Amino acid sequence: MARSKAYVASVGFTKVGDHWEKSLLDLAVEAGSSALKGAPKAKPDVLIVGNMFSAVGASQEHLGAMVAGALGLTGIPAFKVEAACASGASAFNVACSLVKSGSVGSALVVGVEKMRDLEPEEASQALAMAESAEYTQFVGASFAALNGLLARYYMESEGVSRDELSSIPVIDHANGVTAEHAQFRKAITADVVSRSSMVADPLRLFDCAPVGDGAAAALILGDPKAGAGKKLVGVLGGAVSTNEFSVYERKDMLDFRATRDAFGSAMSQAGLSLPKLGALEVHDAFSVVGALSLEAMGLSKRGEGCRDAKAGKFDLRSDMPINTFGGLKARGHPVGATGVYQIAEAFLQLTDAAGKNQVDRPDYVATHNIGGVDTTAAVHVFGRAS
Amino acid sequence: MYLMQSKNRAAILGYGAYIPYYRLPTTEIARVWRGGGSGPNVEKAVASMDEDTVTMAIEAARQAVAMSGLDSLGAVFVGTESKPYAVKPTSTIVAQALGQHHTLAADLEFACKAGTEAIQVITGLVGSGMIQAGLAIGMDTAQGRPGDDLEYTAASGGAAYVIGNKGEGAIAVIDCSTSFVSDTGDFWRRAHEKYPRHLSRFTGEPAYFYHIENAVRTLFEETGHKPGDFTYAVFHQPNPRFPVEVATRLGFTMDQIKTGLLNPMIGNTYSGSSPIGLAAVLDEAKPGDKILLASFGSGAGSDAFCLDVKDGITKKRGKSPTVKSMLQRGTRIDYSTYSKFRDKLHK
Amino acid sequence: MAIQSWRIRDRYYRLVGSRCASCGAEYFPPVYRCRECGSDKMKDKEMPKTGRIVTYTQLHEPLPGFEAQVPFYLALVELENGARVLTQVVDSPDEAVKTGAKVKATVRRAKVEGESGQIIYGYKFIVA
C-alpha cells in the first residue's frame, strides 16, 4: 500500500540564539512538543533527529532514543541523521521518503544544535569536522577559511565587488527585524558588513552566519485526513545531492553542482518552473555561498547573484523573495536545525501564518540546505495542500 | 699518528644550507635588556614558530641530496643540540622525508661540534666501504636565556652534506681530519632545562682557542700543510671576534676567512655554524682550491678538516640556493615577534 | 592524531598523492577513483614541489592549536602536474601572497600535541 504523498501537518521551533538555561535535549523537546501539539491526534511512527555535532558540543550521541523518550514516544524507532550543516533537511528528506514509501504513516523530524556551550574556537573546530580531518583541518583551515578562499576566487573571477558581496547579508538582516525567532533583529547596511572585523579575508564577520542554539521540528503525515482539518502543506518534491567532497578538489569551484542537481530534481518532481516559486529559503552560511547557490538554482546568471540581490531582485516584497525570516545570517544557523527551520518557515508562508514576514500569497516555496561547501545539498519544494 | 684519513677518500657530492627567513637585529635585544646599544653581531637568524631542527634539516638535506644526484643513502646523521624530542630521533623523521629507510640513522650531540662529528663518521663509513654514501647534517635552533649574553648570538640554521666515494661528481674531497677533545665545562645545559648556561670568559682561552688550535696544529704537523696552502679557512663562529682571533693566531689572513664568516649576519648557529660557513665557501670555490674547516664544541672539542675542491663543483653549482641568496631573502622582526616565535614568553 | 598522521606521513612530508594508471591524471590529496576517467587503478606518486596560487585567504579566527599563528595565509595551490593542494603559505611577505604567485613546498611543524605529545610535521608552501 505504497503512498506517494507527504504532508507537513505542523511545525515547532525555538528562538535561535543564546539558550544558556536550556540543554540540547531541552531545545529538542521544546521544538518537538510544539510540533506534536499542532496535530494532537497524529502520533508519529518514527522520529528522525537532524544534528551535526552533539558528540562534540554536548558529549552526547544516541539522540534518536533520547529525544523519543523525552517526548513520551518511547517504543517508536528513532535515529539521528548527520550530513554536516545539511543534517536538518537530510533528516527531513529521510522522513519524507519513509512516509512516501508507505513504510510509516507519519514521522516527526527534529533538527537541533547546541553551539553556544562551546568556546568560539571549539565551535570552529566542530564545524570544521564537515571537512577532511587529514587535509583540511590538518592545515589549520576552518570552514570560514575555505569559504574565504572561495569568496576571493569568486570575486576575482567574476568581478564581484565588496559592496555587491554584502547585499545578501543586508537582505537577511532586513527580513530578520520582524522575525520573532531570529537571532539578530537589526537591519544593517552594506557598510556595516564591509567594516565588520575580518574573519577569513575577504570574508568579514557579517559575511558569516552566527553561532547559535536552536531546534526546529516538523510533523509529516502520509494521509492528509490524519491532519484533522488543520491546514497542511504538501511536500511536492525533495532531493539530496552530493558534490566532490572538498571545494578545492573541484574542477570548477564556482559550480554548486549538488545544489543545481538537488534543486532541478526537486522542482521537476513538483512539476514546477522557477517563476512559480513564491519564496526561497537559501542556505547562505556565508555571503558567497548564498550567491553561488542562487546562481546554481538558476535565479541568477553566473557571477550575478550578488548584483541581483543588490538590485532588489530578492527582497521580501519582490517576485522572488529569499530568506523571508532572515536566512542563516539573521535568523541564525544552529547547524543541524537550520534545514528544519527553513522548512518550518516555508510552512508558515504557505499557511499564511508568517505575520509581518508574510510574502504575498505564495503557492510554492522551496528550501535549500547545504552541508560543507555545497558538498551535500538538500532541496525541498512545498505547496499549499488544497 | 693522530691524523684521520680514510683509505678510500670520501668526497662531498652535494650540499645544502638553510638559514631561516626571519632576522632579529641585536639592537632589538639590547634595546629590551640594556636600554640601547647592540650585540657583537649585527643580526641573528631566527626560526619561525613552525620551524625546528627537523624541518630545517629536511630543507637543507633535500638540497644536498638533489645536488648529489643520488637516490640512496646509507646513513642519515643529524648533529644538533636542539633536538625537538629528548627521546625520539630527529634523524628518522629526516630520513622519512627523504624517502630513505635502508639507512643508519642517528642524532649526534656535542654542543656546537655535532655537525662536523657527523661529517667525520660518514667519511669513515664511506671510506671503509660500509656505505656508498651518507648524509651529515649540522643544524640547530639555538636558544639563549632572555637577557643573557648568549641571546645576542644564539641563532638558527645549518647545512647538510652528502658524502660518498670520490669520483666525477666530487665537489670536494675530504682528504684528512683531526679531532681534539678534553673535559672542559665552558657551556652546558642540564636535562630538562630550556636554556644553557656558560662561564663567560672561560669559553675563550681554555675552551674555544685551546681546542681549535690543538686540532689545527696537529693537522698541520702531520700533513706538512701550512696556512698559505689554503685558499679558504672556516672556523666555528660563536661571535664575530673569536674566528678572526684564532685565524690570526694560526697564521691565516682575513682574505682566507671572510667568505665563510657569517656570524655578523646570522649569529651562531651552533652545530650548523662551521658547516654553513663551509657551504658559503663552496658557493664560490674553484677546482684546485684547498679549504681548512675547524669546528668547536663546548664540553669540549674541535674537528679540523682538509678539503680539496674538485671539478664537480662547477657542474653542480647553481643546483641549490646559495648562502648569499638566503642571506638576502630574510626579513627583520622585532623582539616581540621573536618572543612569540621562539616561545620566550614562558621562561 | 599521532597515529592518524603517522599513517599518511609520506603524504605530509613528501606530498605523495596518487596517479591514475589508466589516464595519467594526478591528485593530491590522493583519490580512490579517477575523476577524469573513473578508473580505480590509482598508484601512489610523489607530487612536484612547485606550483602557483589559485586563490588564498588570510585567516584571523583560528582552529584550536593554531592560535599562535594568526593571522596566517591559506592558499589553494595548483602544482605543476595540475594537482591542487590546500596549504598554509608561510615566510612570505604580504605583498607576495597573491593569485598566480609561484610557490614551493617545504616541511614545517603542522600541529603540536601540547607540551608532552607528539609534533606532527607536514607540508607548507613559501612564495618562491
Ligand SMILES: [Zn+2]
Ligand atoms: Zn584516469
